[in-house]
Amino acid sequence: MQAINLALKQEMEKDETVIILGEDVGKNGGVFRVTEGLWQQFGDNRVIDTPLAEVGIISVSIGLAIAGMKPVAEVQFDGFSLPMLDQLYNHAGRMRKRSQGRWHVPLTLRVPHGGGIRALEHHSESVEAFFTHIPGIKVVTPSGPYNAKGLLISSIRDPDPVVFLEPKRIYRAIKEEVPEEEYTIPLLNSQVVQEGSDVTVIGWGAMIKTIKEAVEQLQGKYSVEIVDLLTLYPLDEKTVIDSVKKTGRCVIVQEAPKTCGFAAELIARINEKALLSLEAPVQRVTGYDIPVPLPKLENYYIPDVTRINKAIENVMSF
C-alpha cells in the first residue's frame, strides 16, 4: 500500500500529466488510504474525487488520455469494475486501431482486487479473466509491495491501457523493503520466487502469499517451484513453460471462479507447449462457480493452504 502510494507520488512529481481520479481518492485518501496525502501535496486538479460513476470514471479517463494526460483511475472495489468492461473493450483497447495510430490511451486503472478482508458483498471478487479476454489492454497483477511499485510505475508510463489489480488482502499483510528510488519492472514478467524440481505451483496476486505458506507447511516434502505471474497479459509464458517442462507437474492457484478463469488459459498454453513433459494433469485450485460468499464463508471459498497442498499431493501421486 505504501509502495503504491510512493509510486504514485514519485510519478506525479516527475510527470505533471499524471493525475489520479476516482471515488474518495482526494481528501479522504481512498477507502484503502492508498492515495493518502497525495491530494494534500498535488491539489484538487491532480487528485480528483469524481462523482459515483464507474462508466464515467473510465470513459472520461479515456478522453483525458487521448488528449495527453496520464490518468490513473481507481475503481473502489473489484465488484464495481464490471460496468467498465464495455468502455475498455469497445474503446480503450481500440482507439489506437480506430484512429489508425493517431490516438492512444495511456491510462492505468487501479482495481483493489480479491477477497479475504471480511468485506461486504461485491467487495471480494476476482475479475481478472474478464480483463485478460479484452484485446488491446494489459493486465498486471502485483503480489507484494516491491513488485507493486515497479509494476505501477511501468503501468503509468506504458502507452497502452493497463488494468492494475492490487491484491487488497495483502495491502497491509506483507512487510517488505521497498527502495525509495524509482525503479520499473517490465510489463512482461513472471518470476520464479522459489526454485524446485518436483512440481510447479503457479499463482498471481494475493495467492502467492498463500502458496508460499502452503509450501512452507510441506516442510520440504517435495521440491516445489513457485511461479508468480506479475503480468497476465502479456504473459511471460517462457518462464511458465520452462518451469513446467522442468518439473513435469503443475498446480495453478486462482482465486476467481473456476470456469473460464485465467488458470484455464495457462493450462491451454501448457498443453500446447509442454504436453509431452506432463507427468500428471495440471490441477486447478480455484474459487467455485458461485458468488463469493459473505465473510462467514468466504474463507471456504478462497483457495487455502489445505487445498493447495491436497492438489500438490494429487499431482505428485498421479
Add this chain to the structure above:
Amino acid sequence: MQAINLALKQEMEKDETVIILGEDVGKNGGVFRVTEGLWQQFGDNRVIDTPLAEVGIISVSIGLAIAGMKPVAEVQFDGFSLPMLDQLYNHAGRMRKRSQGRWHVPLTLRVPHGGGIRALEHHSESVEAFFTHIPGIKVVTPSGPYNAKGLLISSIRDPDPVVFLEPKRIYRAIKEEVPEEEYTIPLLNSQVVQEGSDVTVIGWGAMIKTIKEAVEQLQGKYSVEIVDLLTLYPLDEKTVIDSVKKTGRCVIVQEAPKTCGFAAELIARINEKALLSLEAPVQRVTGYDIPVPLPKLENYYIPDVTRINKAIENVMSF
C-alpha cells in the same frame, strides 16, 4: 431465424407472462427480423420497443423477472452486450442467493452473435467467454435452426437467467426442417454431429457450419468426430471427454479472441479428465487477440476451412 421466431411465438401463445423487449423488436420486427410479426400478434404490451439503453434493458428485465414475468430481452448486437455484464454478474446471477431463495430471475437474453455478415464495427464480436465466467447464469449456443428452437424454448422456461447466443451468420445461411410442434432440448447438451475415430473437432454456434465444411473438404482423409456444444454453461462435459478419450486428438474451433476464450476452459477440462488419452496437444483455432477487423479483413480473422484443416493435419501428424 424463423425457428427462433416460431419458438417465441409459441411460447408467447402458451404463457402470457412471456414478453419480448429490446431495441426495434416491435413494429420493425428486430434488425434481423427475428421478432417479425410478433408485435402485430401480441401487441405493444408484450413486444416492447425500449429506449436505447442496454443496462436498462437487462436491469429492468431483472425486475420484471423477479415479479413474475418471463422477459426475453434482446440486445441488438454482441458488441453492445458488454454494458450488461455488470447487472448479470452482480444481480441476475445472485438474486436467488441474496434473497435466500425467495426471488429468482427467469430471464432470457438473446444476443445475435459473432461475425461474418460484413457489418459495421462492434457488430461482429464473439463474447461468450465473458458470460461463461459469471456464476449463476447459463450460456446457450445454438448452431442451427432445429436446435435453436428447442434450446430457446428451454431457455425461456428455465428458472434461471440464460444468455442465448444466436449465431447471426447463419440466421439465413442454414436451411433445415424445423417441426411446427413445440419441443425442448435440455440446457445441458452437446451433440456428436458426426462420428469419427481419428480426431475430435469441437465447436459451437456458427463454427459448426465451418467445421462441417472443413471436414467435408478433407474427403475422408481422416475419420473426424464433430462435437457441437449446444450449451457452454452448464457444459455437457461427458460428451466432450468421451469423444476425446476415443480419438485421442482434438481441435477446438472458437471465433472469439484466443486468450481466455472458452476453448481454454475445454482444454483445461480435457487435461483434467482425459490427459492420458491425448496423443497430441489439443489445438486451438481461434480469432486473434485483436479487435475484430472491419469487413475487408474479417474473413482473415474468423477461423476458416483452411485453418481448421491445418490444425487437423497438425494434430494428426504430431
Add this chain to the structure above:
Amino acid sequence: MPKREVKPKLEMFQILNEDGKIVNTREMPQLKNEDIKRMYELMVLSRVFDDVALKLQREGRILTYASLLGQEASQIGSVLALQKDDWIVPSFRENGVFITLGFPMEGLYQYWAGDERGMKILEGRNALPVAIPVGTQVPHAVGIAWAMKLQGRKNVVVTYFGDGATSKGDFHEGMNFAGVFKVPCVFICQNNQWAISVPRSRQTASETLAQKAFAYGFDGILVDGNDVFAVFKVTKDAVEKARAGKGPTFIECYTYRMENHTTADDWKRYRDPREVEEWKKKDPIDRLKKYMEGEGIWSEDYEKEVWDSAKAKVNEAVKKFESVPPLMPLDMFEYVYAELPPELEEQRKDFE
C-alpha cells in the same frame, strides 16, 4: 442570449419545522395519535437498533455496518405510506425500512455479520435484499413496477438510494424507462449530503437532485427528509398517484448522514464538525417529540417506555442473533441455481 435556457426553481416542502411546529397546516396529513406514536416508536427503535449495531461492530461481533442515524424520518415516514403488499427495493442503508417492514432485527445483525441467511426475505413482504452496488437496484424497481402494471395489479414499488446513486448510469436508464412506460414506481433519494467523502456539490452540478426527474418527464419533489410528516405526505401522494396509473415520482429527501459512511470510515478526515453540529439541531426524532409534546401526546413516562421497549426488543434480537447456529460451509453452494449444474456438483463434491 435569447431566452432559450431552463432554470426553474424548486422549493423544499416542509410541514414540521425544526422546532416541532407545523408550518404548513393545509398539507398536514390526517394522522391519528396512534399513527404518530407509531412513527415515533419506529424511529426510536431504528435508532436503538443502529446504536447497538455500532456497538456490536466495535466489539467485532458484526462487520462493516452502515448507520442510518439522522435518516429515520426519511425511511420510516416513507415506508408507512405504503400498503402491505407494495414492493420495496432498498439500497444498503435501509435498516429503518426493514425494521418498519417487520423484518426480524436478528436477521439484520446476522446479515451485517456476514451471514447470508440474514437477508432471507420475510414471507408476505415484497422486498428485495440489500443492494450494495450503488444505484444498480433502481432499474429493478422499475422492472417490478412495470410487471405490476402489465399484470394489472394495483401495487406500487418504492426504491431507495442515495445522492451518490444519481450519478450512475443505472439510475439514469432506469428513471428513463420509468418515464417512458409510466410505471407505478416512487424513487426515494435520501440526499444525506455525502457519498462517503464526496460532498453533494461534487456529485452533480444540478441545483437540486429532485429536478433531475424533469429529464425523464415526471415530477420531482424536494422534501425536508428530517420531517416525518412531510416525507409521509409526499410519499403517500406519490404512491397514490402511482397506484392510480399516473406514473412515477422522484422524491428527494433532504437529510444528513450523522454518522460515518460505514464503520470502516472516519468522517473527521473530510468534513467539518460544525456541519454535523448544525444538522444535529434538525434531528427528526427530537422534532417529532417536540411536536407530540405540544400536542399533549408525549410525556416523560411515555418517552421512557418507548426507549425501554426499543432496547428490550433490540436486546432480544441481539440474543437471538448470537444464538443462531453457524452456517455450514456447504451452504455456499445453495441458491445459486434452481438445480446444481454438474460443474458445481463436482466442485461441491471436491469441497467435501
Add this chain to the structure above:
Amino acid sequence: MPKREVKPKLEMFQILNEDGKIVNTREMPQLKNEDIKRMYELMVLSRVFDDVALKLQREGRILTYASLLGQEASQIGSVLALQKDDWIVPSFRENGVFITLGFPMEGLYQYWAGDERGMKILEGRNALPVAIPVGTQVPHAVGIAWAMKLQGRKNVVVTYFGDGATSKGDFHEGMNFAGVFKVPCVFICQNNQWAISVPRSRQTASETLAQKAFAYGFDGILVDGNDVFAVFKVTKDAVEKARAGKGPTFIECYTYRMENHTTADDWKRYRDPREVEEWKKKDPIDRLKKYMEGEGIWSEDYEKEVWDSAKAKVNEAVKKFESVPPLMPLDMFEYVYAELPPELEEQRKDFE
C-alpha cells in the same frame, strides 16, 4: 398538491424560417456573403457525397451506410462555429462534419466499405474516429475537454450524438462529469426524431431533450436543426462560453432523418410517409437557398456551379477510393498495441 414540481418550458430557437425568411433579426449572426456561400456549398457537397454513398452501397461497392440527409444544417452549421484546433467527437452519422473538417471523402467511402484505413485521422485536425456504440463517445469528449482545461489550453470540444444516445448511461455519466468539472464541452444532440424504428416519444418522456441539461446544472438549448444560422449562432455562443471557462452547454438540434436509418433499414416498415413529406418542406438546403435568393447572393448559374463542383469533387473521391491498393491481411495486427506482445507476435506468425 403544493407547488413542489418543476415544469419549465423550452422554446425552440430559430433565425431562418422554413420560407427562408429571417424571423429573428436580432440574433442573426454577422456573416459575410462568402461565409454564407461556404455554408451552402458544404451542405450541398455533403448531400452529394451522401447521395453517391447510397448509390455505391446499392451497387455493393460500400457496405452499410448511415445517411445524413436532412441533417446538413445541424452538422455544417455547428462545425463552422469552431476553431481549427478545437476537438470533434463524432458519432457515426457525421459525414457532413468530417467533410467540413476537410477529411478526404475517399477515406470516408473507404471506411464505409469496411476498410479501417479510411478512418485515419487527418493530421492537424483534432477529431476522434467514428463511434458506433451509441452514446459511448460522449464521455470521451468530456475527458478531452477536461484535459484542455487542466492543461490551460483554450480549446473547446464538440461532441455529436442522436436522440437515442440520451438514453444511455454513458451519456448521463459524461454529462454529469461535465457539469461538475465545468469543462469546455458542447454537446450537440441531433434529435432526428428516430432511433432506427423507435420514435422520439418512446425514447424518453422528457418533453424536450434540451431540458435534460438541467439535470446536470448547465444550459440546455433547443434549436431548429434545419436552420443553419440558428445552429451556427447557438453553437458559436456555446463554444465561446466554453472557451471563456463558463462551462458546458447542451444543444438539441431539432431535425429529421430523411433517409433510412442505414442502408440496412427500411423506414416504410415503421413510419408514416406523410411525416417524411412534412419534413421535406423544412429542408435546410432549400431554406438557405431561398434566403440567399432573397439577399441576391444566389443565381441559377451559381446553383449549377455549386452542384457541378460538388459532383466533380465527389466523383474524384470515388475514383480515388476505388483505386486504393487493397489492405494486407497482416495489417489487422497493426495498431493494437504500441508494441506487439509475444502472444500476438506468435499469432501473427501463425497467421502467415
